[in-house]
Structures are given as C-alpha cells and as structure tokens.
Amino acid sequence: MSTLTVPHSLPPVSDDVEQLRKAFSGWGTNEDLIISILGHRNASQRKAIRETYAQTYGEDLLKALDKELTSDFERLVHLWALESAERDAFLANEATKKWTSSNQVLVEIACTRSSDQLFSAKKAYHVLYKKSIEEDVAHHTTGDYRKLLLPLVSSHRYEGDEVNLTIAKAEAKILHEKISKKAYNDDDLIRILATRSKAQVNATLNHYKDAFGKDINKDLKEDPKDEFLSLLRSTVKCLTRPEKYFAKIVRLSINKHGTDEGALTRVVATRAEIDLKIVADEYQRRDSVPLDRAIVKDTTGDYEKMLLALLGHNDA
C-alpha cells in the first residue's frame, strides 16, 4: 500500500513544469513549491513532468534539481524523480562501487523486487552504464559475497504460486544440515535461496521451522557481527517479509545516534508507491511510535518536509 497522496484535480503537466521552473529561478530556490508538486505526483505523472520539462527547457529536470538542491533533500528528490527501474539501476551501481553495507542494497534490489521489476532494472543498467549489473557485481565482489550476490542479482525467479512440497521438505533438510555444520557459504544453501521462487522459498522455510523448531534466521545468528551471516538473514527477510525488512532498516536508520539518512532516504523513495504504509505500520507496531513522528523528531527542514509528503502528509 502506497503512502503517496495525489490531488484529486491535477493541474496540466505544463503547469507543473512551469511552476518547477519558477521554483528554480530568481533569488534562492522555492523548496516548498518543489515539494508541493513532486511530493504529490505518482510515477507516470513524474515521468510526464520530466519529459515535458526536457522538451520545454531543453534541460533534464534531474540536472536542474541537482543544481538547486543540496545534501539529503537533494538526494531524496533525485531518487524520487527517477523512474523505478532507473532508480534501482542507480542504487545498484552505487552499491557495486562501494563495499560492505551497500551489499544490503544489492540484496534488497535483487530480492524485494518482482522478477519483471528486477529485469527492468537490468535493462536500465545497460542503458545508463553500458554494461550489466551482473558483470559489475561479479567484478566488484569476491569470495562468499560474490558467490551469494551474483546469483541473487542474476536469477529471473519463477513467480507463480505453485509449490513443490517434496522439494520444500528436502531443501529444508539441506538448509538445516548445512547451517548445523556452519557451512553458511555452501553451494546448495546459496542455490536454494538464490534460484527458487519466493513461494517455494517460503514453503521451504515454513517447513524448516516446523521440522527443526526455529526460524532459519535465528539459526543464522550464530555470530551477530559476521557480515556474511547478516547478508544471508537480509536475503531471507527480503524474500519472505519485505515490509518487516524495510521497517527494520528504517528503525536502525532513525534509532542510532545520528540518523542514517542514506538508508531512510532509500527506503522512503523506493517504497512510497509500493508498501510504505505497511512498512510504517510495522514500524509503529515494533517501536510504539508512528513513523512520521519519529521522522519529525530525527530530521529537519526541507528533507523532513519531503519525507513527510511522501509518507502522505498533505500539508507538506
């Protein structure tokens, strides 16, 4: 469920474009005007705005925004203005160049998107970077990380609901055997998580819990500081409970000393039109405070306003 609110009677695209242009011109930038427009337009409306802006002023709206805005607010508006496939390609490309925590982003993109969305991101990656996400992930990672991340970003998973219970039982057993032996980088363990359909992974993990008495992620917590184990747990969560996964990312980004704007920005920009309502509910259930209130407490200025707009506040 989306949190985005779009006005009932929408001005023509040409008006939006003109207003944005106005917001950029003269002394200073009118951030409120930018938020009141872009913070309340859905993907196809933003796409139309970007196209019309380019036709009208011969300049990419993204370039104009980057010139006018700064820091966290700039990044949020920039990510939000991108089409979702482009945005995923952009985030994945950033992640291949950085290390450690950005692996999480790759898992997120590989495992929380539908197969078609992931494929669209791969096509956008070709167009934007003249290479494939697969080669960049493979090139910039090594060892166990590569072993896990490459098949995760590569697989085009089957998306039907059909589940093979014989396979679910057999593979739950394999997972349990490998985890018991601490063979976390085992070929079969990775194969199962990286190639099976989400419905099938879910059936396997349900059986795992039934047969062995514990959530697989509990068993994958042997060493809480082990980054590879943490990546495996993210994989499991992203595949089976994406809204819980995102709620946790948001929680960690807000609750640690100093907000982790990178993660907060990413989750809000990528989920506002998908399931941010559920993520926010999940957040509140766990933290006993509404997400918007937590955001107000932890952020300021235009960045805060844009976050709240995307969370559904109308008076941004």
Added chain:
Amino acid sequence: MSTLTVPHSLPPVSDDVEQLRKAFSGWGTNEDLIISILGHRNASQRKAIRETYAQTYGEDLLKALDKELTSDFERLVHLWALESAERDAFLANEATKKWTSSNQVLVEIACTRSSDQLFSAKKAYHVLYKKSIEEDVAHHTTGDYRKLLLPLVSSHRYEGDEVNLTIAKAEAKILHEKISKKAYNDDDLIRILATRSKAQVNATLNHYKDAFGKDINKDLKEDPKDEFLSLLRSTVKCLTRPEKYFAKIVRLSINKHGTDEGALTRVVATRAEIDLKIVADEYQRRDSVPLDRAIVKDTTGDYEKMLLALLGHNDA
C-alpha cells in the same frame, strides 16, 4: 543468414492448415505434404499456422504431429514447429534432466542467443514448466558444472559494442594466470566468461592471443578428455564464433560412426532461420564437402527430406 526458402506467393494460412489436416487423415500420413508446407514457412507463418490449426480443429498442431510422425523426423518437425523461445526452453529443460553432453546444450543456449532471446526463453520456461531455468540448472548440476552453468544461463549480458581496453588487458592477464596454474574453475575466470558482454570477451581474448601468443582454447586443451575443459572451450566458442561452434557440432554429429541425429536435428532446427547458411559454408570450408551432400550420405527418408528442406532445397 537463413537457409529457409519461403514461396513467393504464399497460400492463405487456412489452406496450409487444411492441407496439414489432410496429410494426417486417411490411410498413413502424407509426410511429403507436411514437409512441403512446414519446411517452407518462417517463424511467424508457422505461428499463424499453429494458432489457426488450434482454432479450426480444437487441437494443438504439435500434438497432431507427434501422433502422426516418428523418431528423428518427428523430433525435427516438432522442434521446428515450436517458437524459438519455447524451443530453447524445451531444449534447456531436457538438458537439465539429462547429464554430461547436454551441458553443451545449456552453454549453446546461454551463449549463442542474444540477451533478449535468452530472456524470452526464460519467460517461456516459466510458462511451460512453472519454474525457472536457473533453479533447474542449479538443482540438477553440482560442483564446477554448476559454478559455470548457473551464471551462464542467468546473466543478462550487456549487448553494446563498447569495449573497455583496460579491463580487456587486465582480464586477459587474469585468465592467463589462472589457466597457467590449471585453475580452470577459478572464480574470476568463470566470472569473466559468464558476465562480460560478448564484445568485451572478444576484446579480452584477442588481447590474450596478442599478449600470450596462443588462442585461449589451445591453452584450455590440456586434457582433451576433461569434460569441464571441453565445456569451457564451448563457452568461448559460442560467445565468440558461434557459426564455427555449430559447424563443429554438425561435423561431429555426421562424421562419427552412426550419425548423432540429436545434435544434427538441434542445430538445423535452431539455426535454419538464423545463420545456417554460414554454418554450412564453414562446414564445407573445413570438410571440403557441401553440408547437404554430407547429410544425404548420412541420413534417409523423411528425416533427410526435412533436413534438406530446411537447408534450402526447394524440391523437398
């Protein structure tokens, strides 16, 4: 270049369908009639025939053909009647269930098709088998074979012509180092072959030859009986010289004692509309005998007639 010949003035699809129905009815089957129609219709025409046949007679043409025809002829007509994405999915599915020589088929499909064609095959696989080619390949292979085949079938390679010469040089060096140490299953060696664009692989292998004085496939021939090495050589060939690869498959299928109809059928059915003319030229250059003559010598009956029809003989 295609070898297929299609009549200048084509009968209406309804006529083709009626003629095929006639060929199936009465005493025996009129194979010549089947060949004269299906052996001279391109992909979209065959698709229209299959659709119209199903609408007219409430039966899948493929089922009707399977009932009427037998052995090699049946398989050739069956493969030929499939749409290319379905055919690739069908061949890949067969290959995941069998072992050894069928690995070649997976390499062939993964490396000689365009990224879009491979993706279409993956989508057809979802529809036909309610699972993904990735999970089947991963499930039915082990060890080094899985390590190579899974990324090969999974990657959506970049298809542009852009080449990064710095990477080409660096990766040629990596390949040479690994091969010198006989580390044929090395992570980086497989990563380079499995994820780089064909243009990039080609640049890297050209640099390999320039810098180290030998074709990589010569260096991958240490033990001619090693099946994994043979698969690596096929990968290289399929990525860089598909027509040479196919000519060799055809040559081996014809020249060994007893023709390997499986391979011959597959190559003719999958390449007739793509590059069978070049494959045949390549065959003749190497064997000093035209491919059609070699086929006449080695095959018989309706199977031979259909092969020749697909090779461009008009009097099939």
